[in-house]
Amino acid sequence: MEPANSSDDFIPAGLAALGIEADEIELAVIGAAHQLFWPPILELLALDTSAIPVERNPDLSRAPRR
Amino acid sequence: MSQGLDLPLREQAAAIAAGELDATELLEATLGRIEERNPALNAVVETFPERSREMLAAAPRGPLHGVPIVIKDEWPLPWRAQRFGAADMLAEATPGESGPYRALRDAGAVVVGVGNMHELGASSTGNVSVYGPARNPWNPERCPGGSSSGPAAAVAARLVAGAVGADGVGSIRYPAAYCGLTGLKPTFGRSAMAGHHMAEVSTTIVSGALCADAADCRLLDSALFGEELRAGAAPALRIGVVRDEVSEDVAPAVRTACEAAIEDLRAATGGEVREIELPELAAATLATVLIANSESLGGITPERLNNIDPELSPIGRGLLKYRVLLPAVATIKAGQLRTLARHTLAALFEQVDVIAWPTVPAVAPPLEAPLVELPSGTLTADEANVRGGALANLTGIPAISVPVGSSEGLPVALQLQAAWGRDELLLDAAEALEGANDRRWVEATPPPARETL
Numbered sequence: 234m235e236p237a238n239s240s241d242d243f244i245p246a247g248l249a250a251l252g253i254e255a256d257e258i259e260l261a262v263i264g265a266a267h268q269l270f271w272p273p274i275l276e277l278l279a280l281d282t283s284a285i286p287v288e289r290n291p292d293l294s295r296a297p298r299r
Numbered sequence: 300m301s302q303g304l305d306l307p308l309r310e311q312a313a314a315i316a317a318g319e320l321d322a323t324e325l326l327e328a329t330l331g332r333i334e335e336r337n338p339a340l341n342a343v344v345e346t347f348p349e350r351s352r353e354m355l356a357a358a359p360r361g362p363l364h365g366v367p368i369v370i371k372d373e374w375p376l377p378w379r380a381q382r383f384g385a386a387d388m389l390a391e392a393t394p395g396e397s398g399p400y401r402a403l404r405d406a407g408a409v410v411v412g413v414g415n416m417h418e419l420g421a422s423s424t425g426n427v428s429v430y431g432p433a434r435n436p437w438n439p440e441r442c443p444g445g446s447s448s449g450p451a452a453a454v455a456a457r458l459v460a461g462a463v464g465a466d467g468v469g470s471i472r473y474p475a476a477y478c479g480l481t482g483l484k485p486t487f488g489r490s491a492m493a494g495h496h497m498a499e500v501s502t503t504i505v506s507g508a509l510c511a512d513a514a515d516c517r518l519l520d521s522a523l524f525g526e527e528l529r530a531g532a533a534p535a536l537r538i539g540v541v542r543d544e545v546s547e548d549v550a551p552a553v554r555t556a557c558e559a560a561i562e563d564l565r566a567a568t569g570g571e572v573r574e575i576e577l578p579e580l581a582a583a584t585l586a587t588v589l590i591a592n593s594e595s596l597g598g599i600t601p602e603r604l605n606n607i608d609p610e611l612s613p614i615g616r617g618l619l620k621y622r623v624l625l626p627a628v629a630t631i632k633a634g635q636l637r638t639l640a641r642h643t644l645a646a647l648f649e650q651v652d653v654i655a656w657p658t659v660p661a662v663a664p665p666l667e668a669p670l671v672e673l674p675s676g677t678l679t680a681d682e683a684n685v686r687g688g689a690l691a692n693l694t695g696i697p698a699i700s701v702p703v704g705s706s707e708g709l710p711v712a713l714q715l716q717a718a719w720g721r722d723e724l725l726l727d728a729a730e731a732l733e734g735a736n737d738r739r740w741v742e743a744t745p746p747p748a749r750e751t752l
Contacts, residue, residue, distance in 0.1 A: 241407045247624040253602045255620055262617025263624075269682065271619075274629050278315075279583070288638040291504055293695030294488035295719050296645040297638065 237240070302328035303736045308366060308460035308515035321501055322365025322409075326355055329367040329411050333458050334749050339439060342452035343369060343412035344430040350378050355409045358438065362421040363522055364407030369414045369462040372430075373446075374399050374506075383496070384416035384428045384446065385615065387608030390496045390598055397494030399463050399506045399523060407523035413460055415449030416738070418434040418615050419595075422446060423473040423659070423684040424669040427612050432666055435477055436745035437475060437709050441663040442680065444474030450509050451478040457748040460510065461519045465495070467504040468591050469688025472700040473712060475509055476658035479710030479743060481729060482509045483516050485717050487695035491524040502693040503591050513729035520722070528723050528739075533731040537571035539651035540579050545687045548636045549660040556704030557657045557712040560732060563703075564655070567735035568656045568728070573635040579640045580690060586633035586640075587689035592622045593630045599623070643692045648718035653728055655715050659684045662709035669726055691716055699725040701732055702740035710740070 244263050250257055254265065288297055303320040305309050305670040314320035330348055337343050351367070356363055374397035375381050382390050383721055396404075403410060417425045425448025425526040429476045433448040435441040436456040443452040447464030451474030454462050464471040466484040490506045492498045508519035514530070536563055539544060546554070565572050568584045604623070607616050647654070659673035660683050691698035702712035713732070717724050733741050742749025 244621075244624065248620065251623060251624065252605075254605050255617070258613040259617040259620060261509050262695050263373055266618055267426075268483040270585075270588075270625075273582075274589075274626070277585060277629055278626070280632060280636075282632050282639075284634040285518060285635045285639050286642070288641065291638065291641065291695075292488075294486055295695075295720075296648075296697045297641040298644075 304328050304332055305457055306460065307512065308510055309518050309595045311366050311460055312363055312467060312518065317752050325365060326351060326367055326411065329459060333412060336456050336458055336660055338454055339747065340432055340434045340436060342413045342415055342433045342449040342456065342458060344372060344449060345379065346412045347378060348568040351409050351411050354363050358407040358409060359405065361405060361407030362371070362404065362518065366408050366461070367411035367459050368403055368408045369412045369450055369459050370399060370403070370410055371447050371450050371464050372416045373412045373465045373495065373717065376400055379413065382429060383420065384418045385429070385609030386429045389603060389607070389619065392496060395494055398491030402491045402522045402525060403463070403639065408522065409740050411459060414447065414453055417445030417448055418612055420446040420465070420467055420470060421529050421615065421618060423469055423681050423688070424664070425474060426669055427614060429610070432510045434666070435663050436747045437479065437663070440666055441709060442477060442669050444477035444663065446470040447509060451475060451480055454509050454511065455745055455748065456481055461515055462509045463506055463523065464509050465504055465506050466500065466692065468587055468692050471507045471509060472658050472688055472698060473684055475700040476710065476712035477663035479740065479745070480509050480511060481513050481516050481702065481741065482699045482700045483507045483520055483722065483725065484691055485524065485722050486697045489722065490520065491525065497595065500597050502594065503587065504521060504542045512733060513726045517726045528726060531723065533568045533724070533727040533728050534652070536564060536568040536653055536728060537651040538565055538570060538572045539575040539647060539654040541575055541580065541654065541656060542574055543577065543580055545580060546656040549657050550673060550706070552706035553657050553660060553662070553711050556706070560713045561623065561655050561701035564728065564732045567580065567731045573651055575644060575651060576678055579636060579643055582636050583640045583650045583693050584685050584689045585637040588685065589625060589630050589633040590637065590693070596622055627673065637693050640690065644694055650723065653715045653717050654685055655713060658687060658712040658714040660687065662711060664707050688717035689715060695719055697722040697725055699729050702743070703732070703736070704740060705743070
């Protein structure tokens with residue numbers, strides 16, 4: 234099944250499922266954000282990240298442990 | 300008489316310490332200058348002269364004794380809760396002693412005003428704020444940069460010599476670049492952050508200084524770090540450059556100025572330029588946004604989202620609601636990409652000392668329509684800017700923005716990034732770069748800063 238980039242279904246359904254209301258202007262903003270973010274999110278979800286080492290609770294003030 | 304107003308931060312501090320400048324006169328002159336210049340800029344959203352006078356009266360003889368500082372509307376002060384640039388910040392805010400406030404107070408500085416910021420810290424432009432936008436002193440119709448818009452505009456217009464900003468996804472470096480200042484994003488966890496409403500959950504936000512040049516940043520950041528950031532001669536720098544969209548999809552004038560600056564820095568330090576590869580860069584940008592967005596959601600419920608103050612901008616309201624729709628698995632994968640990027644950088648920093656690319660790919664865009672023209676086409680400034688700003692926040696490394704040129708009468712800036720804990724090296728490198736161009740760009744001043752009281 235092909236993922237849908239359209240915000241027509243996903244956004245109203247997602248907001249309704251969470252019980253979140255949005256007016257027309259907010260929906261337009263959400264739609265624009267979705268057009269921008271969703272394609273790279275789909276690419277990210279498709280990445281095989283299983284080989285990436287786990288860095289549990291990383292200390293971001295230092296280089297990662299080898 | 301400017302009563303020392305136009306001196307660099309370090310010279311204000313030195314003159315006060317030597318008894319050559321009266322701190323009370325400096326404070327009153329600063330308040331006068333804010334009153335005179337700020338209406339055209341909206342950089343400072345609140346002053347509290349009596350509180351500032353009380354702070355000066357009680358100020359210890361620290362390294363910033365008597366020096367007026369503006370602090371971003373992101374931290375509480377003992378007499379004022381932060382508003383985060385928003386009508387509704389969706390988090391509890393009460394007056395109190397934040398880490399940056401304590402650091403400034405203990406160094407003897409005087410908080411003289413609160414700096415404007417982009418609503419909820421959510422943009423690189425600074426064009427939306429509950430207070431109305433701050434304006435860029437180089438051109439008041441252009442964006443000052445965000446989210447630390449007010450601190451940058453205040454320093455650029457010489458309302459004060461130094462300001463404290465915050466950087467969660469580039470928010471010190473973007474306004475530093477747009478306003479022609481030097482801005483350091485410290486190594487994660489190295490600078491004061493206590494009291495920030497997201498201090499316990501954020502893995503990207505740091506406090507840091509915005510000043511005219513690296514030496515002033517060194518002094519102000521030393522206070523924020525709680526330790527002296529010692530100056531040294533930059534070694535023969537191995538400068539890493541990435542032939543990627545972050546340095547290639549850039550306005551021609553910006554690219555030319557930054558390439559010249561990289562060559563200047565190489566020559567000044569007797570170093571070398573090495574091409575490096577950062578294959579995770581594009582994905583790291585998205586990863587940063589996902590992580591920063593999800594970290595801001597901890598206290599939010601659907602009910603709360605249904606009761607957002609209607610005075611919050613439609614963009615702010617819409618983006619908050621969109622954030623809760625982002626899939627959790629994407630944030631998990633973003634965390635994995637963070638690990639990958641950190642390992643890649645750790646390996647790269649064995650080959651190079653700094654990584655250089657333009658801080659932002661184009662000069663400050665119009666306030667009314669923050670779009671930028673790049674070789675790839677027209678992009679929103681946020682979409683373009685985050686490419687170069689996000690990596691340091693994702694991985695925790697320090698980064699600095701240094702002014703290196705001008706285009707359309709607006710500043711152009713180069714960003715340098717270094718390994719964890721090498722904040723001092725970045726300051727040293729920035730000073731070497733300043734010296735290489737005879738301090739031409741750090742001493743350039745916008746029209747409001749050329750006026751006298």
